[in-house]
Amino acid sequence: MSGYVETILVMLSINVILAYAAFLPLAAGQVNLGIAGLMAIGAYASSYLGAEYAVPPGPAIAIGVLISAAVSIVIAFPILRTRDIYLALATLALGECISGIIINTEALGGAAGYSVSGYVGLPWIASCAIGVCVLVFILFRTRLGLCIVSVDDDERVADLLGIHVRAVKVAAFSMGGALAGLAGGLYAHYFSFIEGQHFTVLLSVYVVLYVLLGGAKTLIGPLAGALIFTLMPELLRAGNEWRYALFALFVIAVMAIRPHGLFMPGQPPWRRLGRSGEAR
Amino acid sequence: MLLQQIVNGLLLGGVYVLVAVAFSICWGFLNFVNFSIPALFSLGGFCIWVFMQYGIGWWPSALLAVVLAAAVSCIVERFTFRFQRNAGPVVPLVSSLGFLILIENVLLALYGSEGRAVQLPLQDVNWRIDGLVISLPQLGGLLLAILLVAGFSVALKTSKLGRGVRAIAESPDTAVLLGVRINSLVPLVFLLAGVFSGLAGVLFALGYQQVSPFIGDQVALKGLSAMVLGGMGSIWGAVLGGLVIGIVEVLAIRFWSADFVKIAVYGVLLLLLIIKPSGLLGNGQTRQEKF
Amino acid sequence: MSDTLLALSGVSKSFGGLKVIDDVSFTIPRGSRSAIIGPNGAGKSTLFNLISGAFPTDRGSITLDGIELTGMPARHRARHGLTRNFQNIRLMPTLSTFDNMLLGQHARAAGLAELLRPVRSPRARNIWRDEVREELDLAGLGAYVDSRVEGLPYGIRKKLEIVRALLARPKLLLLDEPCAGLNTAERDQILPFLRSLERRGITLMIVEHDMQLIADLCDHVIVLNFGVKIAEGAPDCVRADPQVITAYLGAEDQ
Numbered sequence: 001m002s003g004y005v006e007t008i009l010v011m012l013s014i015n016v017i018l019a020y021a022a023f024l025p026l027a028a029g030q031v032n033l034g035i036a037g038l039m040a041i042g043a044y045a046s047s048y049l050g051a052e053y054a055v056p057p058g059p060a061i062a063i064g065v066l067i068s069a070a071v072s073i074v075i076a077f078p079i080l081r082t083r084d085i086y087l088a089l090a091t092l093a094l095g096e097c098i099s100g101i102i103i104n105t106e107a108l109g110g111a112a113g114y115s116v117s118g119y120v121g122l123p124w125i126a127s128c129a130i131g132v133c134v135l136v137f138i139l140f141r142t143r144l145g146l147c148i149v150s151v152d153d154d155e156r157v158a159d160l161l162g163i164h165v166r167a168v169k170v171a172a173f174s175m176g177g178a179l180a181g182l183a184g185g186l187y188a189h190y191f192s193f194i195e196g197q198h199f200t201v202l203l204s205v206y207v208v209l210y211v212l213l214g215g216a217k218t219l220i221g222p223l224a225g226a227l228i229f230t231l232m233p234e235l236l237r238a239g240n241e242w243r244y245a246l247f248a249l250f251v252i253a254v255m256a257i258r259p260h261g262l263f264m265p266g267q268p269p270w271r272r273l274g275r276s277g278e279a280r
Numbered sequence: 281m282l283l284q285q286i287v288n289g290l291l292l293g294g295v296y297v298l299v300a301v302a303f304s305i306c307w308g309f310l311n312f313v314n315f316s317i318p319a320l321f322s323l324g325g326f327c328i329w330v331f332m333q334y335g336i337g338w339w340p341s342a343l344l345a346v347v348l349a350a351a352v353s354c355i356v357e358r359f360t361f362r363f364q365r366n367a368g369p370v371v372p373l374v375s376s377l378g379f380l381i382l383i384e385n386v387l388l389a390l391y392g393s394e395g396r397a398v399q400l401p402l403q404d405v406n407w408r409i410d411g412l413v414i415s416l417p418q419l420g421g422l423l424l425a426i427l428l429v430a431g432f433s434v435a436l437k438t439s440k441l442g443r444g445v446r447a448i449a450e451s452p453d454t455a456v457l458l459g460v461r462i463n464s465l466v467p468l469v470f471l472l473a474g475v476f477s478g479l480a481g482v483l484f485a486l487g488y489q490q491v492s493p494f495i496g497d498q499v500a501l502k503g504l505s506a507m508v509l510g511g512m513g514s515i516w517g518a519v520l521g522g523l524v525i526g527i528v529e530v531l532a533i534r535f536w537s538a539d540f541v542k543i544a545v546y547g548v549l550l551l552l553l554i555i556k557p558s559g560l561l562g563n564g565q566t567r568q569e570k571f
Numbered sequence: 572m573s574d575t576l577l578a579l580s581g582v583s584k585s586f587g588g589l590k591v592i593d594d595v596s597f598t599i600p601r602g603s604r605s606a607i608i609g610p611n612g613a614g615k616s617t618l619f620n621l622i623s624g625a626f627p628t629d630r631g632s633i634t635l636d637g638i639e640l641t642g643m644p645a646r647h648r649a650r651h652g653l654t655r656n657f658q659n660i661r662l663m664p665t666l667s668t669f670d671n672m673l674l675g676q677h678a679r680a681a682g683l684a685e686l687l688r689p690v691r692s693p694r695a696r697n698i699w700r701d702e703v704r705e706e707l708d709l710a711g712l713g714a715y716v717d718s719r720v721e722g723l724p725y726g727i728r729k730k731l732e733i734v735r736a737l738l739a740r741p742k743l744l745l746l747d748e749p750c751a752g753l754n755t756a757e758r759d760q761i762l763p764f765l766r767s768l769e770r771r772g773i774t775l776m777i778v779e780h781d782m783q784l785i786a787d788l789c790d791h792v793i794v795l796n797f798g799v800k801i802a803e804g805a806p807d808c809v810r811a812d813p814q815v816i817t818a819y820l821g822a823e824d825q
Contacts, residue, residue, distance in 0.1 A: 031370060031373075078554045079554065082553050082554060082557060085313050086553050086557050088313075089313070089504070089549070089553055090549075090550055090553040090554060092501075093547075093549040093550035093553065094546075094550055096501075096542060096546040097542075097543055097546045097547055097550060100539070100542035100543040100546065101543060103539065104539045104540065111539075138689060140691070141689035141690070141691045141692045142687050142688060142689050142690065142691070143673070143677065143687070143688060143690055144686045144687060145691070146666075146670060146673060146691060147677070149663075149665070149666065149670075150666070153663040153664060154663055156625070156661075157661045159644075159646050160623055160624070160625065160645050160646070160648075160649065160655065161646075161649060161675065161678065161739075162646045162647075162649035162650055162677045163677055164646055165646075201497075201501075202497075205377050205381070206381075208377075209377060209381075212370065212371075212374045217665060241385070241388060241389035242385070242389050244381055244385040245381070245382055245385035245386050247381070248378045248379070248381035248385065249382055251374070251378040252360075252375055252379065252382065255359075255360075255371060255374060255378065259371045260371075265665060265719075266719060
């Protein structure tokens, strides 16, 4: 397998994990624009453990996931007091704060970046991506998954039906944070180098965009979005300068025709929807 | 010393004010956080350099840049708000983010990411009083910004168009019944947002004389913070917020370092959103769920 | 086991200075079918919201089967046997009938094991699935089990919402205008269904404007006007009560 193909597959795997990291809170109605920050926590925590305490990559990444999850839970309580656009903005601010703190911490390399000693190869990374997909699919077969979706649909009624809405929201947010941490740890241990400037709002925006592009109301949507985001520029042989512009153009076009994304529940993507949402 | 810092902060704030007002009118009238505004800012600021490259003078370039930003804003309206009003609040947000990425990456692909210098005949013209140094171009910008916002505010209250726009903000359905033409007023709001953001970018270019395709990102996000600080939807709140953020930023750079500015501004925003999302001049009402 | 299922005592609620419920007290016997009636604005829906826990009372107490509901969050009340429907039908729009019904069971599916059980799986065999199918069949709605609720007819959705409430195995079922918006045929269909609930030992409390329905179905009527209880008793007595007549006629005059 050529190095080029291998890198693409690694990026695809990581993008898939990030897709579900964004999808879980979205399924509960939360737009998380701070995913990059939570990814950074996983990346830096696992790398630091490897560098300072000689922890092998596997356990280091696992601990990184736990730390991202813990940070997400702690932050979820105050941040989930906001909702809708206020929540989106708060998570945006959160992500920027985390990235700002990392850039200013000399022990983590500051603005110059941080070298990662351990290495994780494609087989592990791809397995993690597949594992995440399987876990998410199973999750949404359970009552917990049903609770998450219902909290987005009608929070008041969910409450009256006996669902602990606050707990469900925190769970969705934290599980998303854990997945972001996983993506970060894997990324760090493949590319062997991480810098604060990579984990910006823009990254979070890309992730949220491609999940919504694929369709945030179905389980397959995020996967489709990650595929398109990773592979489309390669297929179009777009140079590095134009890849994001083209992606953005595609997103805008799709949103104009199918506002809920390519995959909608019960509607295959080739069914064109009119503006009122009725199938033609 | 402190007064100089405050003056510098106010001058910087002038730029934030226009951006904050642009965000504010989109939020206040359309319930929509328009993430294309940072791109329109970049577009305005960067294009003044582009036009000057063609030999056009600085002020026609400025004018053209603002017009371009306004025109692009109207295109954004056609492809975000108009189609997706009924598809939920997330969708227009996402499309506007799409435009942000599209516009800035097009500029990046065409012109590269390096900073470009904007040559002005009025460089380094300063007003010195009592040991304070006030940059005239920046002062001009601040005054222009405040004048424009004041004029807009007055027009909003007195003109027929203004009343129509406020009616839409209250209740789009009722407004339609009362004969307000939503389809021509909504583009107007976008047009104004484009004018304000583009002008802010132009003023930034004229004041700091250095532009790149990404100037919008940091500046506009601070404009967003300014809007939240001042009270989302309140125009004078946006003005107040813009000036305060300008001052906070300058003081943070002075007393800590440039690196900490990011954490300072976003930390403030985060706390604000959690504790008092209605901001300084907001009316303290977060959306109550009707049962 | 006491004969009283629900007891309200001195319940009051104001919204911003306006007293919407004023010192209301009554008891609902177990197994009865009670109606709450009154002119528009009398506070009927508010009363339901107070009992179900959508908002807290200002004063007074509400007990269900001896358990004090005052101060208890809404989500716990379902667990104690209290469920309701909504005047304007609030089923989860993007979910299927089956999923909506599963949600109705949530109050009884306690614990982490239940939360993580893959109950939505099409091929899973478990008591929850069977129960949903059974209830839907009883209501004559078995055909709709996999449909998305969004496209279903109004009358069907109204019935589905009640089935969802039944899946919580309630002691007390609050029905907010169960016949609103139904045509005569649909109404005639839903009536036997409501009657069958009595056989299952469920106590009903209904808000309704349809006097004929109340006469057919209920044995106990409570009348509210401007947030105050003005009459209580058997349907015939209440109908003849002069205060009640004035309340309704007075309202019509306006």
